[in-house]
Amino acid sequence: MxxxxxxxxxxxxxxxxxxxxxxxxxxxxxxxxxxxxxxxxxxxxxxxxxxxxxxxxxxxxRDTRPDPPALHTKVFGLDFPNPIGLAAGFDKNAEAVAGLMGLGFGFVEVGSITPKPQPGNPTPRVFRIPELKATINRYGFNNLGADAVQDHLLAFEAAAEKDPALKRGPLGVNLGKNKNSKDAALDYCIGLTKLATHADYLVVNVSSPNTPGLRALQGRKELEALVNQVKGTRDRMVWGQSGPPPLLIKVAPDLNELDKRDIAAVALACGVDGLIISNTTIQRPGEVANYPAAQEAGGLSGPPLFAMSTGVLSDMYRLTGGRLPLVGCGGVASGEDAYKKIRAGASLVQLYTVFAYEGPALIPRIKRELAECLKRDGFTSVADAVGADHPDIRRHNSSGKSSAAQAGSKKGWLW
Structure with a gap:
């Protein structure tokens, strides 16, 4: 059936x-x-x-039109035709990368992928709130496992070798841990070892609310140990002249001030290449609580998440002093939303839920609206607008007084 x-x-x-x-x-x-x-x-x-x-x-x-020059940007040393990406969770098994990139996304992130296949949580596990274009899910990292995903990525690479236009922008690989694993760091290292050579950037997902104990890995001690082990595994692999793929951490929006300070400190001290902010929330903000689906366990995504996730994004830009590329994710439904994420500190922006509601037409519309926002406010590029809501931090970084910023710029980071 x-x-x-x-x-x-x-x-x-x-x-x-x-x-x-x-x-x-x-x-x-x-x-x-x-x-x-x-x-x-x-x-x-x-x-x-x-x-x-x-x-x-x-x-x-398949949208083959070139993006407006103002949307081209460079982050982590990678070229992005535009800053609008598809977040992890949509193509969990890297089955549809070519088709999704063809819609005009600037980049696509697949996963989350665990070392072993797992079915995820019992169904039903996805619940719509169509009036708000919101969704609550408790999938639980259902995926085919790293070996199957590796096969899919190899197939995509072979297709892209014949038709290079299929790979419109960078490909991210989002890693998770198996539900019953007793060694989370080992799981991330296994996934990295199998999939890193197929990724333009890697993401360690420690923020899904649907895997028991996962968010505890965001604690300072736990996160530092995890990052050091995963980063060490990546750095011990043999890489070509371009070096290893950047390593990002995806965090939750449900963070208190101490959590945010600890994550920022670990990210800077351990040499993480960037943060994705944020995953879904276990909260039910505003009018969400009035809908029956709000009683379901799981993570809320879509426009009701926008204010919360953008607030955390802004805080993390401030706490990292603008020295780390940030990816803004959560509730993006328009070019104006994407622009607000960028002004709050995001070098790139991801979406998922509203795309599932509105379909392919959303992508060119968001890019068009974002280009209009940049032009309206006198910015000639996405990079010029990153962190515009934090003028003091931007002035400090552009003055050359921040040695950390100078070190970061050598890696191709944007400020």
Whole structure:
């Protein structure tokens, strides 16, 4: 029954594909998005599976237009055609990288991936709040495991070798731990060893609320030990002239002031290359609490998360003194939202939930709106706007007084 529903959903996307390729790319995107309401009549997880299969089969539009020059940016020494990326959690098994990059994302992050396959938590485990374009999930790192994902990444690399345009931007690999593992650091190191050579950057996810005990790894002592072990494993591997992929940590929005200070201190002291802020929240802010789905356990994502995650992002920019690239994630639904993340301190921005609601047409719209925001406020590039809400920190870093900032700039970091 599940297979039949997936095939029917993919066929619906394919039926649209049969005629939207005769239209201009914006019309193609709108037509692809128009199938969304039909698919969303299904169970949320089934809708997710259908979306992945449509992307994996290249049934979605392919936007080959160059991005506006103002959106081009360089972070971690990597070139991004635009700063809008797809967050981890959508393509958990790296099955649809080419199709998703083809939609116009500046980068795509796959995972979270655990060393061994695991089914995740019992179903149902995804709950929509459509009135708010929000979702609550308790997936629990369901994925096929590092070996299967490695095969998928090898297949993508082979396809991209034949058609380099398939790899529009950098590819991130998000690592997790198995639910029953007694050694979290070992799990991350296993995943890194198997997948790092296929990644442009790596993410250690210590912030999902759906794996018991995972968020405890954000404590200062625990995080420092974990980062040192994982970073050491990466650095002992043999790398070419370009060196190892940057290592990022993904943190939760549910942090108190001490948590934030500790994470910032560990990230700077241990040489982490960046932070992703943030994962989903276990809180039910504002009007979310009025909806029945709010009673479900799991992480909340979508626009109700925006203010909380952006607040933490701003705090982490301040606590790191602008010396670390930050990726803003959580509740982005428009180019203005992305711009606010950038002004708060994000060098890159990720989204997921609103994309699942609105479909492919969201991506060109957000990029267009972001370019308009930059132009409106007199910024010629994304890099110029990063941290604009923190003028004192920006002045300090640009003055050359901060030795840490100077050291970071040698790695290609943006301020």
């Amino acid at each position: 599940l297979k039949r529903a997936v095939l029917l959903g993919a066929a619906a996307a394919g039926g649209a594909a049969a005629y939207y390729y005769t239209a201009d790319i914006d019309t193609q995107m709108e037509m692809a998005s128009a199938t969304g309401p039909l698919v969303r009549m299904l169970d949320p997880e089934l809708s997710h599976i259908i979306g992945i299969q449509a992307a994996a089969r290249r049934l979605l539009p």
